[in-house]
Amino acid sequence: MTGVDAPTSRTPPTLLAVAHGTREADGVATTEALVARVRALRPDLPVERCFLDLVSPSLPEALARLRGEVVLVPLLLGAGYHVRVDIPAALAEAPHLRARVARALGPDPLLAQILTDRLDEAGWDAPGAPRRPSALVLAAAGSTDPAANADTVAMAGLLGDRLSAPPALPAPSALPVVPAYLCAAGPTPEEAVAELQAAGHERVAVASYLLGPGFFARRAARAGAWVTSAPLGAHDALARLVTLRYDEALT
The missing domain is CATH 3.40.50.1400 (Rossmann fold)
Structure with missing residues (x-):
């Protein structure tokens, strides 16, 4: 024994991307492509996604499956009702998690x-x-x-x-x-x-x-x-913004 502590690895908090949800298959595919870009940008992070409406997994379903620390990043362009009410209400039903909520993506x-x-x-x-x-x-x-x-x-x-x-x-x-x-x-x-x-x-x-x-x-x-113009879509800068919101919530 050298008396020097061995380095320990610690899994960072899960990034849970919370999308609005849509009946449109192309809209869901855009969310999936964006989340894939986030994973590619930050392979060090466990990244999950869920939806507030219409698409599974729902936010409560995702929270029920997660353990430990989680940072919820709303894939929303403004700080409206979903950010102020729906997400905190869902978290109140998941006391087993140590959770933080990042701010909305916009404006930026x-x-x-x-x-x-x-x-x-x-x-x-x-x-x-x-x-x-x-x-x-x-x-x-x-x-x-x-x-x-x-x-x-x-x-x-x-x-x-x-x-x-x-x-x-x-x-x-x-x-x-x-x-x-x-x-x-x-x-x-x-x-x-x-x-x-x-x-x-x-x-x-x-x-x-x-x-x-x-x-x-x-x-x-x-x-x-x-x-x-077309919608924002799965742009590389949007994936970067998602990770910035995650990092902001942790600091």
Whole structure:
């Protein structure tokens, strides 16, 4: 014996990604692909996923199977009812766990990066185009919770800052970004696009501030915009944001 303690390994807390849930197979596949990217990014972590509605495993089912320490990372873009009420209520029924809840994914500059990438993929500022859009609508799901909608307003500000800064636009130009909501609040994307067009913006783009494809994404695409981006999807920066929220919760 040397008198020196041997190093011990300790399994880090489980990262439990908590998604909303959807009837759309493509939406579920997007969540699974995102979780797969999180696992690839952080192979040191045990990573599980569950859903708040419509898809198994449910949050209570996942919590019942887990043991030890867990960090719940909501795959949600705002701090609405699910984050404030549903997740804490489920944890109250799982006293066998030592659990922490990370904050919602948005707002965050990484999301502005992803939204910009999706707009670029949609061709909103394609080389050779006669003119780029003069206004943008940020189409979010919407909530009856004012806090969640306030997060969307903050995200619109972050996106506007990113898109208005050089080299995106020559200073001091500014691209107006109007938050809109697909349910539970207003204006709707259709209303926001129409109002901007009536104010003289001939080319209005819509950025889909949604995690995956589905009913809301299809509705956003019908808002009458010149171009509409795809949802955030399983972007590498989104996987990185999930792990950042995990690390924040631990510190």
